Amino acid sequence: MTLIGAGVAAGVALVGADLANSAAPASAWGGYANGKIPLSELTQVGGYYFRNDAAQAMNALRSAYSAALGRTLIINDGYRDLAGQQQAWNDYQNGGNLAAPPGTSNHGWALAVDFGGEVYSSSSSAGHQWLQANAQGFGWWWAGRFFSQVENWHWEFSGSYTPQNPSTSTPIGLDMTFLCITPINGSNADAGIYRWVMDPAAGTKRNIDAAEYDFLKAVGYRELGGLQSPAVSYRYQQIHPSPTQP
Template sequence: MRVPILNGKLPADLLVTLGTDAWGRPVRLTRAAGASLTRLSLLTHLPVGPTTIADSYRDYARQERYWDDPPNAGGLAARPGTSDHGWALALDLRGDLLAWATADEPTMNAHGWFRTIAAELWHWVYDQTRDQHQTPESKDKPMPLTTADLYQIRVVIADEVAKLLRNAEFRLARNQRKTDTPDPWTVVLPAKDGLGPAQARDWLIDARVDVARLVEQVTR
């Protein structure tokens, strides 16, 4: 049975490996993104390896570690299940390739790579629809879903929703001080490391948005 597609849990047969990154991990991308990176390597005469790539595909477990321990990602990690790294479409560049990409952003864009986070100059995301140099052979093919796949996806979504809610309840309970008010949104929360009432409300709204995006991503 095929594994249902989910951010950070992509089937191995959808990925290509192109050497190793600065930490000794395999550089893995979708076929189309990998083909584009190979073309860039040939264009720049720079290898795909430890001196040029800091990160690529990031599985769900590693994204969870980054999210739970922000220093691992400089406090910039995306929530698990929402990172472009989890779709094998993002690269964190370093060294000469980062310097070249920064100096010649139009060429990167023409090959389908775009900076999507202003604060992360090293972070580039591939958009196949905007790659002007792709070939028919390099395009990612859509993966049809069977009834069994859809059932498994529903199970995974239910599990992710439960995790989001447990996380929300934990964060609110951890930060809540005793209060006489019956309104859960007006509780007084520690300022040093907790969420204020408005922030707590916004966080739960964001969690609901994350769930909606998750459903859209795995069912489209």
Template sequence: MLTETPLWPELPTPHQAPSSPRARRAAERRARRGRRTRWVVVAVVLGLGSVSGGAYALGLFDPAPVAAESSSAVVDAQAAADDAATLREQLAVEVKAAQSVLEGPDGQAAPKAERQALDTALDDARRLMTALDGATWSPSGTEQQATALLGQVGTLRADARAAADALREATRLVVESGRQLRLERAMTGLEDARAGLRESVAVGEQAVAESAQSAGVPDLEGLRAALDQAADLDAQAGALLEKAAAAQTAATGTAASAPPQDGAAAQGSAVPELLAQAGKLATALATTTAQVEDATATVLATTPDEAVEVEAEAAEDPADAAAGDPDTGADAGTAGTDTTAGTCPEPDQVWTAENGHLSSSELASIPFSPGHYVRADVVGGLAELNEAYAAEFGVSMTINSSYRTYAQQESLYDPSSKTAAPPGCSNHGTGLAIDIGGGVQAFGSAQYEWLKANAEAYGWVHPPFAEPSGRNPEPWHWQSVQAPNSY
């Protein structure tokens, strides 16, 4: 029978104590061996504990340092990924602002070089945004991947700052150059409107002088009031032109001597207000010009002796009045001219009885130039053409002349000059022609060339007679494709 050897030998119980001396000595020897065995076991156990404790104290068995190192790398990588996302959002804000400028009035008016530079900066920024989108981190990534991400984000961070700086600088240049050109064009349009007003005022003042000794001249007081209004607007236009010139000089000087942001601030504070004032004033000048012309035409066309006759003619059918006396073929409205009713001096001119006698229901006000009218069925295309023009140049077209009544055309016609067609022969009298300023009045200007390339798509053209090689070169004269002739 097998017996188990106890780990700790048991001492004999008192009732098992040997009786002989030899037996007692043997028992004592066994007891001493047992005590030594127990102490050896205890010492081994205690020694192992001491060694184990020291090992843990030295970090030999403790996994904490390895876990701490891995956790730190993960935290750094995740923070870098968060930083990349923030940089991407900030760059997206810069891109949106720059794109808005490029598509706005300043961007549309800016020179091609500045626009292309901003386009390039936008492309660079968008590519960088894509790279930042790819800088992501997963907690399951390796330490090597974390190290690579930290290096990637460090590079992208520097690139993002450079891209944002380049984007802001390119945007600033577009704003400054675009506003400068918009201001120049607006002032050119204002000068043209002012010149047109002064021409009308000169004719009006002459009409007042000639009628000063007459009594009961229709609309004479209205003409005087319009002339007073014109004088006030002329003074306002002069003051605004001086302000614009000063602003342009200051902007040029600032750009040459001060940091870029100071020049942008100077432009940003002055130019928009000047543009707004110029637009309002140009409209007021055009409206007053039309009022002066209308009043002048009435005064010039009517004398006290003819007043009753004019009232009687107004009650007649316009076509009958325009047709004149069938026995003589003379047009009642062309007295004092060399034109016979039904004929025009140039082969490309067509006389019509309705010319200059359109009713108000046939006409429509030009939306962007109050006081000027064209035929109602062509005003829509003209308005759309102006929208495209304004998108390109940052300002609406300047209309110096549009529909003219028979009396107005008669007051402008000079048989010795080709500038104005005889009454009944001008497309202005059909409501299908306009005269444009704002740079268009010069062959080869950016505005003229743009209209040459784009106006026909909206139903408006520059007729052959008005071309540089035509019989009467007039860059400002444009007309609807529905015009019955080339004049």
């Protein structure tokens, strides 16, 4: 990965890369220089911009995080243009968080993210522990662990993520996770009121709000919509026989 540091004169210790990680070094892409990538060439996720493949992987990572922990993986920063990196560098010189000189950060390649919330606060939090166990499967790794000042929040994209094709997923009623918008048990009288994500094989069901429903649908979760699928209902009741309200 790009090394972060400007030498002893600037009071910055050289930051090593994760030698156990197979990520290729970040480099110019699309004909643009670091920090000079137009937003039209990037994809927005959580209010911040990333290279398109990194954004796709980030969407999938956030979806899995939300399904596992029941809360959103917060993003505090993504792509930084040269002016944004200059501001981060200036803040660092004045006692702020570690930052690389303009033109040398992976934020400038749209391949780095700074997470917020519990991931920012503690590497022992449930969210951070989940990322440590699962993020590399989505092509994201904890680069900030190896900085001269450890950053819980700084993760980078290795380019190793291969999106899954929903058409090749396990058939409905077995191991698939579904989005539901009507009660599985009971009548359709309350259709549209309840929204949840359900994994029949695991026997789990979790309420979600409209915003999370739309997000999970956008990143590829299968939707049951208004259908009362007998196969899925039967499979769910086999594993989770006690009536449970959504």
